[in-house]
Amino acid sequence: MEIEAKPYRLILSIAKWIIPLVFLILSIRMIINTPDYQESAYQVKGWFGDSSAYEGKSQKNIDKLAQKSRRNIASLEGRIDKLKPVKPFIVVNTNENRFSLRNAAGDTIKTGMCSTGKNELLISGTKRIVFKTPKGIFTVRNKQQARPWIKPDWAFIEDGLPIPSARSSERIDYATLGDYALEIGNGYMLHGTLYQRFLGLPVTHGCVRLGDKDLELIYNTLSKGSKVFIY
Amino acid sequence: MNNKLVFWIVTAVLGVCFCYILTSTVILPVFTKSVLPKVVVHTVEEKDKNTKSSKNADDSAEASTTSSSKESVDKLIELKKKEFLAQSRLALATEDSNYLVLDLSSKLAIIELKGVVLHEAKIIQLTLSNSIKHHNSEVLTNWASEPFSVKNIEATIPKIVFFEKIAPKDTLEANKMAQEPKITKQGDVLVIMDFHRNLRLIISQSELPDPEGLKAITELRESYSKQEVSRSLDAITHLNREPIKPQIEIVVSKSDATILYKSLPLNPRMILKF
Numbered sequence: 001m002e003i004e005a006k007p008y009r010l011i012l013s014i015a016k017w018i019i020p021l022v023f024l025i026l027s028i029r030m031i032i033n034t035p036d037y038q039e040s041a042y043q044v045k046g047w048f049g050d051s052s053a054y055e056g057k058s059q060k061n062i063d064k065l066a067q068k069s070r071r072n073i074a075s076l077e078g079r080i081d082k083l084k085p086v087k088p089f090i091v092v093n094t095n096e097n098r099f100s101l102r103n104a105a106g107d108t109i110k111t112g113m114c115s116t117g118k119n120e121l122l123i124s125g126t127k128r129i130v131f132k133t134p135k136g137i138f139t140v141r142n143k144q145q146a147r148p149w150i151k152p153d154w155a156f157i158e159d160g161l162p163i164p165s166a167r168s169s170e171r172i173d174y175a176t177l178g179d180y181a182l183e184i185g186n187g188y189m190l191h192g193t194l195y196q197r198f199l200g201l202p203v204t205h206g207c208v209r210l211g212d213k214d215l216e217l218i219y220n221t222l223s224k225g226s227k228v229f230i231y
Numbered sequence: 232m233n234n235k236l237v238f239w240i241v242t243a244v245l246g247v248c249f250c251y252i253l254t255s256t257v258i259l260p261v262f263t264k265s266v267l268p269k270v271v272v273h274t275v276e277e278k279d280k281n282t283k284s285s286k287n288a289d290d291s292a293e294a295s296t297t298s299s300s301k302e303s304v305d306k307l308i309e310l311k312k313k314e315f316l317a318q319s320r321l322a323l324a325t326e327d328s329n330y331l332v333l334d335l336s337s338k339l340a341i342i343e344l345k346g347v348v349l350h351e352a353k354i355i356q357l358t359l360s361n362s363i364k365h366h367n368s369e370v371l372t373n374w375a376s377e378p379f380s381v382k383n384i385e386a387t388i389p390k391i392v393f394f395e396k397i398a399p400k401d402t403l404e405a406n407k408m409a410q411e412p413k414i415t416k417q418g419d420v421l422v423i424m425d426f427h428r429n430l431r432l433i434i435s436q437s438e439l440p441d442p443e444g445l446k447a448i449t450e451l452r453e454s455y456s457k458q459e460v461s462r463s464l465d466a467i468t469h470l471n472r473e474p475i476k477p478q479i480e481i482v483v484s485k486s487d488a489t490i491l492y493k494s495l496p497l498n499p500r501m502i503l504k505f
Binding site for chain 2: 017026027055062065066076084085089119125132135136157158161201
């Protein structure tokens with residue numbers, strides 16, 4: 001009889017240690033997963049019985065509050081609309097090198113590829129020149145057809161050429177900007193390109209380059225004062 | 232006999248530890264209504280007071296004993312939700328920075344500037360923590376009634392990558408320099424944003440990461456898990472019951488995740504629409 005009971009007792013004596021072991025495991029798990037445990041408590045819906053701030057209010061008061069709220073919504077949305085562009089505008093996505101031309105109502109007229117800044121730091125002696133498309137909201141300040149490009153110093157530095165004087169004719173380039181250019185301030189422009197194959201890639205010195213047909217449509221759609229959103 | 236004593240001592244000690252940890256980390260925070268952060272902006276009542284001015288007094292005087300129906304209260308809460316959303320959008324639209332609108336009902340993550348939608352990212356998978364899922368609409372409306380400002384943001388990709396180029400000495404060297412554009416490889420994306428009012432937003436990509444990306448993603452997730460464990464230990468040792476951290480995890484395409492992270496300013500603000 002005793003011989004049969006021994007293994008049974010052994011199993012029992014080992015099995016009883018499961019209880020403290022479970023306590024230990026649960027304690028450790030709780031420390032590691034506190035947020036999860038807390039979050040699990042929320043599965044019991046209505047546990048907290050959060051009472052409404054409107055509880056006990058009369059129907060008349062609720063109606064008045066609702067009316068007031070509707071008026072506020074209309075007024076706030078009107079104020080948001082006033083901030084939106086009143087003319088057609090363009091949105092430039094520098095991450096994907098894409099543009100979206102939209103009408104004043106915000107509906108898309110045309111989407112397509114463009115090229116934006118190459119995010120490059122040109123180091124020349126002590127000079128540091130950053131080629132990057134600025135982000136934010138800009139305004140078309142000027143529109144020009146067949147605008148010559150007055151090459152800045154960095155264009156010569158990048159080509160390994162000596163920098164000519166400020167009024168030198170060497171600075172004038174009639175081809176690079178394409179047929180149309182729209183200035184958005186600080187020397188940045190939306191313009192054409194000789195390198196149509198690079199459209200969709202970040203290759204510019206900060207300007208936004210567009211394909212010929214897209215550029216023509218943008219030139220004809222946007223006017224002075226139109227907004228340019230770059231993100 | 233000795234063995235029995237040891238068993239009971241160990242069981243009792245671990246049992247007490249278990250009860251203590253359970254109480255301090257789960258039961259107390261939950262039952263003391265450490266529900267959503269106490270830093271909650273104005274309550275609906277306060278907001279009404281702000282906008283109502285003197286009219287309020289007349290209303291209370293007119294209050295009849297007929298109590299409102301649940302349906303009309305629900306409608307009012309819906310209107311309040313829209314009103315707070317419009318207020319938040321107006322507040323951010325008057326600024327010159329991009330902001331994020333997280334539309335949980337339409338499953339969209341939207342980048343806006345001046346009220347104009349710049350980019351819409353479709354949320355492929357949305358995971359909400361229970362504290363958001365199971366709270367009543369009114370509590371959530373109050374909690375999300377003002378834009379969220381970011382406290383800390385970490386990501387597996389850099390915000391911006393700059394290539395350095397030494398200017399060529401002459402035209403020969405300039406010509407030698409590659410004419411083809413340099414394209415950076417898009418890294419795998421995981422972004423963790425901690426906002427005020429304890430909200431945590433996790434943006435991850437739907438595409439499987441490459442081994443290098445997976446390593447970066449795992450490292451970032453692990454570092455956050457470690458923070459959570461130390462927070463829990465702190466809560467146990469100091470009994471400082473922190474409010475619950477509601478969490479939203481969105482899975483979007485890799486390109487959308489990149490755009491969302493790179494397009495937002497360093498200290499982005501967000502509106503929660505649900």
